[in-house]
Amino acid sequence: MSRENKEASSFLAKFKKQIEESPKQSHSTLAVLETPNAFRSVFAIQDLDQVETQELKQLLENSAPEDKDPYTIQHDFDLLKNITAEIKSIQKQSILLLGERIVKAKTILDFYGNGLTTFTKWLDATFSSRRTAYNCMAYHEFYHALPSDHLRQRLKLMSYKAVYMLASRAGTMEQKVKIVETYYALKQEDIIPIIQEAFPVQETEKKGESALEGDLEELERVIERLFRRSQQLKPKHRQRLKAIKELMIGLTL
Numbered sequence: 001m002s003r004e005n006k007e008a009s010s011f012l013a014k015f016k017k018q019i020e021e022s023p024k025q026s027h028s029t030l031a032v033l034e035t036p037n038a039f040r041s042v043f044a045i046q047d048l049d050q051v052e053t054q055e056l057k058q059l060l061e062n063s064a065p066e067d068k069d070p071y072t073i074q075h076d077f078d079l080l081k082n083i084t085a086e087i088k089s090i091q092k093q094s095i096l097l098l099g100e101r102i103v104k105a106k107t108i109l110d111f112y113g114n115g116l117t118t119f120t121k122w123l124d125a126t127f128s129s130r131r132t133a134y135n136c137m138a139y140h141e142f143y144h145a146l147p148s149d150h151l152r153q154r155l156k157l158m159s160y161k162a163v164y165m166l167a168s169r170a171g172t173m174e175q176k177v178k179i180v181e182t183y184y185a186l187k188q189e190d191i192i193p194i195i196q197e198a199f200p201v202q203e204t205e206k207k208g209e210s211a212l213e214g215d216l217e218e219l220e221r222v223i224e225r226l227f228r229r230s231q232q233l234k235p236k237h238r239q240r241l242k243a244i245k246e247l248m249i250g251l252t253l
Helices: 001-023 028-034 049-063 068-110 114-125 130-147 149-156 160-168 173-183 188-198 203-228 235-252
Strands: none
Touching: 028 160, 049 068, 068 114, 068 130, 068 149, 114 130, 130 149, 130 160, 130 188, 149 188, 160 188, 173 188
């Protein structure tokens, strides 16, 4: 069982036990939320920053009934603040779980038809956006490439966008480890400029990367059109496709 599956299973088991052992009373779910939560012993939780905290507090204060006393509002705010932080942690954990499963699916589909095309079709059928899937893969691969659990826990505290950017930029693992070690607690708007400065993208690289992305997208569209017209392919067409396939394999080596 993978690390991510073990963590998820452990959390669910502890949460179930916590519910079963909680006092049988009205609002029992709320009572469980108020007890020390097993969630924080399983996942790395980052408290909401000042802006998020203030926005959440204003939301409750501005929408609270007039007869709601300040103590109750504060009590509900504390609970909601914890829930919000935990949800953000669940979202990050889900990225790891998704990335792990996408990699497994790709390993399987590499042996079916043209592996890349089959995998792409699977992505389109499974995700609303290929970019989402590739980001999950990048997060998962970078997470497991880190040399210690200490660093992996810190990575979980970073924003998604910062991790995607750090994973995709050209640079040594030593440089990237230093970013995670030093700046993991910064907010997204503060850490992204640091990553951009540490791993700048040259203008020529930007243009080249954009052109390559365009070429690959066009190639995918052509392949999809050929698949739709596969019944019309003649032996001579299939021979040409085999030759093209060999060229494609050469590009992936």
